[in-house]
Amino acid sequence: MRKLAEKILSMDRRAIYLLMASAALLPFVTGPLGLPSRVSPEVKAVYDRIESLPEGSPFLISMDFDPASKPELYPMAEALVRHAFRKNLRVIGMNLWVTGSGMAEKILSDVAEEYGKKYGRDYVYLGWAPGATNVILGLGQDIYKTYPRDYYGNETSGMPVLEGVRTLKDIPFMVDLAAGDPGIETWVVYGKAKSMAGGCTAVIAPGMYAFLNSGQLVGLIGGMRGAAEYEALLKEMGKATVGMDIQSTTHVLILGLILLSNFAFFATRRRR
Template sequence: MSLAERMLRIDRRIIFLVIGLCTLLPLLFPVGLPIKISSEVRGVYDYIENLPEGSVFLLSLDFDPASKPELYPQAIAILRHAFKKNLRVVAMTLWVSGTGLADQILSQTAKEAGKENGKDYVFLGWSPGGSAVILNMGQDLYNAFPADYGGKATKGLPVLAGVQNLRDVTYAVSLGAGNPGVEAWYVFGKDKYKFELGGGCTGVIAPGLYPLLRSGQINGLIGGLRGAAEYETLIGQKGKAVAGMDAQSATHLAIIVLVAICNLFYFSLRRQQRRHDGLGS
């Protein structure tokens, strides 16, 4: 049996092992491959970067654990940036199934940055009503959220000093995995109460939000794991998103190489067969 025949009959488990290693190793030992920064991701970064210290930054974590691989790194990167700029962070979620995850993300990042709950940031949690919550916040934030996620009264919190409703928000970002999400925040929030809005979403949703971006209805968009990796690169803190992109790139490269090798051996075997048939005749 020739080398080409042996390679074409290789045990598929070996191929699975190669793909598995190409995925796992970059996650454990990130290489940090160069990542080109897109204008849509830079739009969110630049706006936060230019906000004065003490500005009110609203982050709506509108996703649940099913979208964690893509939106968790986005949330971590944005919060790190906001805390580094000493912004007053007001976080919430429109998804009841994502409340625990949102609280975990905010608590973890705040602890890392040495920020104090109630003074530097607040997690409002979830309130029933979906998109109607945005309208309620536009009228009176304290009516929509009389207490934070921990049960402490929101009125009187230092982080909310001077904030009465959404008109007092300097910048808002919705990280959405569906509805309600970025579109709801534009329709019921920015369009009515005139604050600036950025967005983040899963990769599959991103194409549907580009019309909002191109029309200027949102000033930036972080799309999927790639967008999260770009944001991590911009803030100079490479994390899970950059490692994930390394793994994705390595896996794609392995598949391309395997396809090329298999085709090479296939055509080599065909030449051998034609040569053998020619000698036989």
């Protein structure tokens, strides 16, 4: 026992690195593990609100993030767009961060292809326009004046997906996914016409609960964990589920190594 304890205490750090790498790669090799987790009420509220929308309702999603926050917000956006397409909602995509324009376009086009949705009829990507606050205020007055053309240069006027939509008041529900400012707070102050929810990185989520608790947000999806919870509600294990599996397996390994090394330390000390 003493020799085993001494071997544990003198373990080569490269062996620990190898164990950590193996634990991190496990969900990629085996596929998502889908480890059980509790769905928080604020995430369930977003899901329930989209579920309550009648088929064909317009749904606005503003993807206000950049590549730095992709691990948390990209899977979140994919899950929300999947849910909207599954419900046959008319998806209107846009963003206030110019650095995230390409990612937002890819999310919409990739998920639309999965569900066989047609551009201009089932969804539209308005893209980015300068001004942030002015853009939101403009959407509250006239969407077509604010975005006369979409991301691809097509005229927005006459698009079937925007039929009956003139201002934000014509959109029953929207979600803003934010990595900072402009983001959720900007939308709450200047653009909340009807019902709104938010999604954000874990680091800014605590600050958003003030809007949730006051009823200005119907729900909130916080960080990768929130995205994984939403995927669980959709019964589709995606990137967020894999990310949480990686965190779980590596954390379990770290905890195991700490316990093992402490056991070995006290075992050798008693022998002395």
